Amino acid sequence: MGEKHVVRFEPVGIEIEVDEDQTILRAAAEQGVQLMHGCKEGQCAACKSFVLEGEDIEHDSYSTFALPDYEKEEGQTLLCRAHAYEDLVIELLNYDEEIIRSGLPLRTGIVEVEAVNEVTHDMRHLVVRLVEPEEIKFFPGQYMDFQVPGTDETRSFSMANTPNRDGLFEFVIKVYPGGLFSEHLAEKLQPGDRLTVEAPFGTFTLRESRTGDLVFVGGGAGMAPMLGLLRSMAERGVERKVTFYYGARTIRDLCFSDELAELAGRLPGLTYVPALSEPRTATDGRARPD
Numbered sequence: 001m002g003e004k005h006v007v008r009f010e011p012v013g014i015e016i017e018v019d020e021d022q023t024i025l026r027a028a029a030e031q032g033v034q035l036m037h038g039c040k041e042g043q044c045a046a047c048k049s050f051v052l053e054g055e056d057i058e059h060d061s062y063s064t065f066a067l068p069d070y071e072k073e074e075g076q077t078l079l080c081r082a083h084a085y086e087d088l089v090i091e092l093l094n095y096d097e098e099i100i101r102s103g104l105p106l107r108t109g110i111v112e113v114e115a116v117n118e119v120t121h122d123m124r125h126l127v128v129r130l131v132e133p134e135e136i137k138f139f140p141g142q143y144m145d146f147q148v149p150g151t152d153e154t155r156s157f158s159m160a161n162t163p164n165r166d167g168l169f170e171f172v173i174k175v176y177p178g179g180l181f182s183e184h185l186a187e188k189l190q191p192g193d194r195l196t197v198e199a200p201f202g203t204f205t206l207r208e209s210r211t212g213d214l215v216f217v218g219g220g221a222g223m224a225p226m227l228g229l230l231r232s233m234a235e236r237g238v239e240r241k242v243t244f245y246y247g248a249r250t251i252r253d254l255c256f257s258d259e260l261a262e263l264a265g266r267l268p269g270l271t272y273v274p275a276l277s278e279p280r281t282a283t284d285g286r287a288r289p290d
């Protein structure tokens with residue numbers, strides 16, 4: 001544990017205490033303050049903010065695509081990589097009043113694998129059950145971090161299901177050849193295996209106070225959070241118009257088609273639009289004749 005400093009976020013006027021050993025984003029999440037974020041690894045820029053007061057900040061490694069040097073010199077920072085070494089005032093450039101105060105507590109837990117099934121040739125449906133703690137709360141669309149067995153590395157995966165009393169969590173995971181977690185999932189993970197997890201993360205959730213039309217755009221394993229949101233809307237009878245554009249290469253890369261058709265029956269406002277970049281490739285991966 002390092003020294004602690006006070007970080008105030010403007011224009012929302014929220015103050016948190018941040019230990020020098022943790023990032024500002026992490027400290028906020030632990031204190032139930034849900035700041036905008038995506039990768040948590042300095043790659044996506046979703047957490048980019050402006051330092052209004054204070055200078056003593058150190059950053060863990062990050063991509064200069066997410067924070068170019070000139071932006072850093074102007075006073076911008078990535079909260080997922082920033083450590084405070086004095087009291088700071090930070091202006092949030094990207095925030096949502098409805099989300100920021102709705103943060104659920106971060107929990108570390110153990111889950112047990114219930115099933116790993118193929119949904120396409122390179123995507124798996126992973127179902128796990130919570131062993132401890134008794135509950136990890138999440139909003140549909142959020143994600144969980146899994147520790148890769150035998151390493152200190154973590155990988156993030158979006159919940160494809162909705163919160164439930166059985167402590168089940170479902171994921172759609174793309175298998176990358178040589179991928180540290182996904183290859184382990186495809187080749188080694190068995191029902192009964194236990195994994196260390198932490199959740200909930202992410203701000204891709206339905207803004208309940210709004211009524212406008214929704215457009216979801218996803219591809220590949222990006223099916224998972226969309227499915228989570230659509231299942232949640234169907235369970236709760238949300239009647240907003242929603243168009244889901246799903247990108248895939250070929251017809252054999254499409255998944256959950258039956259369930260999406262069933263969801264369309266329960267959500268009259270849902271239009272599902274699969275978009276194939278190689279529509280002439282058949283289900284066995286070969287080119288179809290003209």
Ligand SMILES: Cc1cc2nc3c(=O)[nH]c(=O)nc-3n(C[C@H](O)[C@H](O)[C@H](O)COP(=O)(O)OP(=O)(O)OC[C@H]3O[C@@H](n4cnc5c(N)ncnc54)[C@H](O)[C@@H]3O)c2cc1C
Nearest residue numbers: 039155156157158172173174176178179180181182221224
């Ligand atoms: C917020 C969030 C949510 C996510 N949700 C999902 C989800 O729901 N489903 C999902 O499938 N994924 C999701 N991801 C991606 C996921 O976290 C992993 O990044 C992904 O599964 C790859 O992890 P891996 O350990 O299998 O592969 P890694 O070991 O990280 O490698 C990925 C690929 O890159 C290659 N590679 C590795 N290192 C190098 C290198 N140095 N040079 C070149 N190539 C390299 C590997 O061979 C492999 O093909 C999400 C990511 C984020 C940030």
Ligand code: FES
Nearest residue numbers: 038039040045080
């Ligand atoms: S969350 Fe992606 S750069 Fe900070």
